[in-house]
Amino acid sequence: MYNKDEILTYEIIQERKKEQERLIAEGKMQRPQLVDDVFTEEDWKIFNDGLTFEELWNKVEKKLDMK
Numbered sequence: 001m002y003n004k005d006e007i008l009t010y011e012i013i014q015e016r017k018k019e020q021e022r023l024i025a026e027g028k029m030q031r032p033q034l035v036d037d038v039f040t041e042e043d044w045k046i047f048n049d050g051l052t053f054e055e056l057w058n059k060v061e062k063k064l065d066m067k
Contacts, residue, residue: 006012023029039047046055
């Protein structure tokens, strides 16, 4: 169970992911589903291809009107 005061480290997240995969394999849990209508075409491109740091920073600057 997740304790909201717990600091999640990569190790803890990795263990939780393994547990999730085990539960899915045993049929005790379904794999979380992505909802198609939430992502725009650009969002899907970023999701599928990744995002460089420069692209990410440009988006942050644009949202914060830093330029």
